[in-house]
Amino acid sequence: xxxxxxxxxxxxxxxxxxxxxxxxxxxxxxxxxxxxxxxxxxxxxxxxxxxxxxxxxxxxxxxxxxxxxxxxxxxxxxxxxxxxxxxxxxxxxxxxxxxxxxxxxxxx
Amino acid sequence: xxxxxxxxxxxxxxxxxxxxxxxxxxxxxxxxxxxxxxxxxxxxxxxxxxxxxxxxxxxxxxxxxxxxxxxxxxxxxxxxxxxxxxxxxx
Numbered sequence: 001x002x003x004x005x006x007x008x009x010x011x012x013x014x015x016x017x018x019x020x021x022x023x024x025x026x027x028x029x030x031x032x033x034x035x036x037x038x039x040x041x042x043x044x045x046x047x048x049x050x051x052x053x054x055x056x057x058x059x060x061x062x063x064x065x066x067x068x069x070x071x072x073x074x075x076x077x078x079x080x081x082x083x084x085x086x087x088x089x090x091x092x093x094x095x096x097x098x099x100x101x102x103x104x105x106x107x108x
Numbered sequence: 109x110x111x112x113x114x115x116x117x118x119x120x121x122x123x124x125x126x127x128x129x130x131x132x133x134x135x136x137x138x139x140x141x142x143x144x145x146x147x148x149x150x151x152x153x154x155x156x157x158x159x160x161x162x163x164x165x166x167x168x169x170x171x172x173x174x175x176x177x178x179x180x181x182x183x184x185x186x187x188x189x190x191x192x193x194x195x196x197x198x
Contacts, residue, residue, distance in 0.1 A: 007195060009153065009196070047196075048196035049196045049198055050191075050196055050198065052196055058196075060195075064153075066122075087194070087195065087196070089191065089194055089195055091153070091191065097152075100150075102152075102155050102156065102157075103154070103155040
């Protein structure tokens with residue numbers, strides 16, 4: 001099992017219900033494909049520093065989980081198809097840092 | 109011999125002043141790496157506050173000879189800056 005961090009940006013026009021559905025959808029995918037979710041973060045609506053697919057703003061979501069190569073294949077395959085997601089990034093880390101959150105609402 | 113000694117002394121003095129003329133301010137040369145050490149901040153693609161210090165106004169990565177970051181940390185920096193760019197954080 002390796003430690004991974006998955007962040008993805010969704011389109012601006014999301015309602016509060018939909019954002020929870022999105023997170024639930026991807027946590028389910030991780031759990032189904034032999035993974036284990038440790039923490040989820042919502043960074044909220046942020047201005048993008050440059051336009052991505054004609055979007056100026058986006059909702060940021062962050063998932064920290066343990067998994068294997070298969071889980072990431074599954075995740076990225078579905079994220080590529082999903083039209084509400086503009087961009088995503090999965091990064092492998094040696095150790096999870098579960099305490100610090102760099103995007104608290106005070107800073108925004 | 110006496111002449112030689114005098115000459116040496118003079119030369120030392122003059123060398124010193126010359127060095128001072130051409131050297132950058134001592135603080136910059138002797139400064140230790142600000143990212144390595146005990147209470148140093150973590151280099152991470154999520155930690156935008158720190159990454160913003162190490163890019164120029166036009167968004168390019170600053171060279172380590174300007175910022176005096178160690179080689180190891182500079183590698184981590186450049187990688188995490190590129191990750192942050194991909195997520196449109198920088």
